[in-house]
Amino acid sequence: MSNAILWMRDITKDFNGVKALDGVSIVVERGEVHAICGENGAGKSTLMKVLSGVYPHGSYGGSIEFEGHPTAYKTINDSEHDGIVIIHQELALSPYLSIAENIFLGNENASRGIIDWNKTNREAAVLLARVGLNENPATPVLELGVGKQQLVEIAKALSKRVKLLILDEPTAALNDDDSEHLLTLINHLREQGITCIIISHKLKEIRKIADTVTIIRDGKTIESFSMKEADATEARIIRSMVGRPLDNQFPPRTPDIGEEYFRVENWTAYHPVDTERKVVDDASFTVRAGEIVGFAGLMGAGRTELAMSIFGRSYGTNISGKVYKAGKEIQTRTVSEAIQNGLAYATEDRKKFGLNLIGDISENISAAALQKLAKGGVVDRNQENKVADGYRASMNIKAPSVSSIVGKLSGGNQQKVVLSKWMFTGPDVLILDEPTRGIDVGAKYEIYGIINQLAAEGKAVIVISSELPELIGLSDRIYTISEGRITGEVVREDATQETLMHYMTAGRD
Amino acid sequence: MTNTATEAPTEPSGPAPVKSPRRMRVDLRQYGILAALAIIILLFEVLTNGRLLMPGNINNLIQQNSYVLILAIGMVIVIIAGHIDLSVGSVVALVGAVAALAMNSWGLPWWAAVLLALVVGAVIGAWQGFWVAFVGIPAFIVTLAGMLIFRGLTLVLLTGGTISGLPDEFTAIGAGWLPPLLGEALDGRDTLTLLLGVLASVAFIVQQVRTRATLRKLELPREPAVSAIVKSAILVIAVMALAWQLSAYSGTPIILIILAVLILLYTFVLNRTVFGRHVYAMGGNLFAAQMSGVKTQWVNFFIFVNMGVLAALAGVVATARAGSAVASAGQSYELDAIAAVFIGGAAVQGGVGTVVGAVIGGLVMGVLNMGLSILSVDAAWQQAIKGMVLLLAVAFDIINKRRSGR
Structure with missing residues (x-):
């Protein structure tokens, strides 16, 4: 226990009275890969935002200790300064800047505001070698695939002398080859003594890479166990995530x-x-x-x-x-x-191509077949709400009413809205x-x-x-x-x- | 879905906080702006020792701001769809010039000149809509070019300078009143104006009652009765007060009727028609609208045609009120219209906004102008104050939104 790098105790966080985290505790040992599992909305991302200072100290309850010291991060810069780096699911690279520029963005090799490009590119090349990315540091990031961009993000984290690397769904957008490469890289980083927290839905990956897994459900820690235990199975993880065995x-x-x-x-x-x-x-x-x-x-x-x-x-x-x-x-x-x-086509990226996130449920459901609800170009609002309410019931869309904003629903409910929209086109x-x-x-x-x-x-x-x-x-x-x-x-x-x-x-x- | 009902694991889907539906939220935002308008009116009413709300000033407030309000109605649609139109001020000038030339040089009757003006507006709108919708040039660029092009064409048309001496029927559109058909009542007040006020109030109440009855029948959620009654009462009082004051001046400005029709028409278009829905859908998520089969190019095209026609109408009104066409007409009207829309709660990234909001935003600017003028504040300071109000209104809105966790 003395070797823990991070302790988070009884973390609570609420938004306008809705508890997102309700007493989560987690202990991460130095040099391990620690997986956090939970369904969407379980509180994983909120927990990581609390840790990294996106939600500043004082806006949450409970205590955090990193490397033996209590933390009080006000911004994400504070946590990065201590060596905690978080890589989000949506990558945060600037597409027209080069790999090297991205790696040192906000952290430039400069004296008196003048950038030393030779040093920048040289150091970038070293970092790229560490993450196994064989690219010219001067290549613009937009020419790279998602998998390679992810590696650039990790190189960027390494440049900040990362001690605790947090990866939020790192393989969600990667193909199998790139995922494999990333997992190998995480293994290497572990050998170099970098502690890693990985949030993932992919249980196979967790089995492959994690030393310890913590499961969160409804803002609470359900259990935390070593993957070396005999009964550390995917079934057990799923059981803890959903709260019952999933036969x-x-x-x-x-x-x-x-x-x-x-x-x-x-x-x-x-x-x-x-x-x-x-x-x-x-x-x-x-x-x-x-x-x-x-x-x-x-x-x-x-x-x-x-x-x-x-x-x-x-x-x-x-x-x-x-x-x-x-x-x-x-x-x-x-x-x-x-x-x-x-024909109906429910798109791959529902937020980008499928939904009007600032619109309500009924507007979204009627969007592809509005003429069915219109006479002479005038929409029958009441009929529209009736139709939407019908789908809300039959598709089990969990929302207070059909005038709820779609952007506030969980991923599963959003997808049900997309499916309802297409079903309504007949x-x-x-x-x-x-x-x-x-x-x-x-x-x-x-x-x-x-x-x-x-x-x-x-x-x-x-x-x-x-x-x-x-x-x-x-x-x-x-x-x-x-x-x-x-x-x-x-x-x-x-x-x-x-x-x-x-x-x-x-x-x- | 028989099997899912019985054995599906209940989804713990995270916290599903109960949020107020959007219509309600938009309304709340509008009440905020309405409250701001009320405060500004009260403030200037006190500062000017009651001069702001004198019959003549109310009349002028309506007639002076009518063209900006007309532009704001078109602009709010443009902005909801995620565009902007910088050319409307120049279109006002060009259309004014065409109308004046048509009557004074080409010998057209006033009504034909108005018709021609609207057609010119539609053609201009089609021109800009073509570049935006079908060629894919950002509206900012297309209308910036339009701003220069149409101002230039106005100068070409008006080589002789000002065209004045326009027919009375024409100038009445901007500066005239409904004739006192029903004579006078109650100490010399115009009966027709009072009657119109009563009719408008009754129509509003009837409409409210009918909507509530429909909602009750369909078992859909409806506003609490108390708030509906308070809302109706305030509106009726405002309408009757307006009619009361106007009746003591020259009666109902013709332009007020035009404005009322436009507000009702475009509120209906945005809320109830397929076209309006497509505008909101495109502003909310253009890709999703495309993938839902919305003909986004045509919708964009018509948004600009519509803006062109409304800009032309504003041009007619402005020229009528001025009684002459000048090349410098309509200068910076586009900025007033855009400011009105944003003060009225529209979002810069599109998808959000209402006609009523834009009109209230326009009135906020108008009352400020009038109040400051009555107080004889220097024109330069008036501009600066208006700028601050725009900034604060939008800042207030954004901070409010952030606090509510959006």
Whole structure:
């Protein structure tokens, strides 16, 4: 116990009388990787904001001790000064500045306001080597992928002589290769004596990397245990997170699959800027009525691009190919035409593309089918509220009323609003892109139930997901995409992660 | 969803704090501005020893600020959609010049000149809308260019300087009153004006009662009865006081009728129509609107066409009130209109704002102007004070928002 680098005792924090943290305690040993788990809204991020001084000393209850001294951080600079660095899920790099400039942003190698560029670039190169990033320090950050940007963030943290590195969902936006690399790097950092707190939803990762795990639920610490313990299993973590054993991650379903309903032939799309590059290459696929079809692919394989280019040509240029519904060719040249022809597409990034976050629930639900509620261009407000209230009940959207602001809902409830919006358009074909991203376990289960329900109603459902267990658990059939091409088609019985991964990496070096 | 109901783990979905719905919050913000307006009126009423609210001054307040209010109504839509329009002052001047030329040089009757002016406004709006919506140039740039272009064209048209001697029917739009059709009553007051006040009050109360009845029938949440009654009472008192004072002067300014129609019309358009909803949706999240099938380019285009028409109307009114067209007309009107919109609670990043808010914002500026003028405060100081008020109003709003945790 004497070797603890961080003690947080009985931390409480409330917002306008709503308790976000209700007596959380956590002890982090020096040099360990400490995972914090909990559903969205459990209080993980709030806890880290308390620790790093985003919420200043005095605005929360309880005590914090770092390296044996009580802390009283007023700003994030104070905590960074002590060697606590937090890397947020949304990376905070300036895209047009170089790697080196970003690393030393706010911390420049300067004398009397004049920057020493040689020193900056030299030191940046050393830091890049430490994080295993083989790039020129002068490269602008916007030319890097998300995975490499993450490494730049870590290099930036190292430049501040970090003692405690906090990573908030570091692999959420990374593909498997980049995730793997990041985990290896965290291992290296541990060997160099850097303590690490990692917030993650991915239990496999936690198993792989963490020494200790603390589980938070409803603003309280539920338990904290060493991963070396015999019963330190994923099941135990899930049990603590949701408060009860989760026997089945997927609701039961009896597929009732009909005739072929939706068919795409020879679909090709080029990159919107780099117009020589094929992003979707001659893709053909079919979906039957009542069938759930999964699309698996690594990040950048072209899954979202395929979906978006079909849905109103929202992505890409020089698009060619044919789309058939119930045997007849349909046009999907604009989003409204696609909607009219019975297509719905719930986007991957619901905050950026899916919702009006400052709008209320009913406005968002009606957004894609407003004409259904309008006569002569005038919206029937009362009818709109009735419709929204119906979805609030049937989809179990947890909000005080349909005039609640969508931006204030949890991720799971926001996703239910997105799904309600598309269900209200009365679609025959639904394309759901990462429908459970960033959603906690309980809400995921509900979303799966909704997807099953849609299939049971005879709709053709396409699910795009990065999580293979999810695809396998949900889909009747899975297509794999690699480098814009459909590389495989696997039926439910044959679907294993290994098979899918084999096809997903097909055609690559 | 049969299975989810029974076995789904209850989602502990974090704290779901009960927040007041947006309509209510927007209303609260508007009440804040309304309160500010009331305080400013009271303040100047005291400072000017009761001169501010004398019949003649109230009449002037309406007629002098009408064009800014008309511009603010168009501007609030532009700003909700996330744009800005810097050209409206120049459009006012250009349209005024066209209308004056049409009547004095081309021999058009006054009504045809007004029609022509509105068409010119629509064409200008279509021009700017084209560049913003279809070419994708930021509205700031397009309308900055427009500001120069239309001011320049005005100078070209008005080479001879001022055009004056406009027909009386035309000038009445900006500086005239409804005729005293019903004669006088109560010590020489205009009966028609009093009657209009009563009608407006009754219409408002009837509308309130009907809305509440519908909500009750549909079992939707409604405002507490007490607050609804207080709100109605205050509004009725304000309307009747306005009618009372105006009736003692020259009666109902024609422009007041035009303004009332515009306020009702555009409140309806923004709140109840598909178009209005699309404007809010685009301001809230443009990408989400696009991916929901909103034809965002066309909506943007029409927002600017509409702004052009309203700017033209403001140009007609301003020219009518001045009785002449000059090349320097409408100078800095765009800034007054933009200030009115932001004082009225609109958000710089779009998605938020109301017509009523913008009009109240415009009135705040107008009362300030008038009060300071009555007190014979130097024009230079008036500008500085107006600037401070704009800054404080928006600062107040932002600090308020931050405190409520948004």
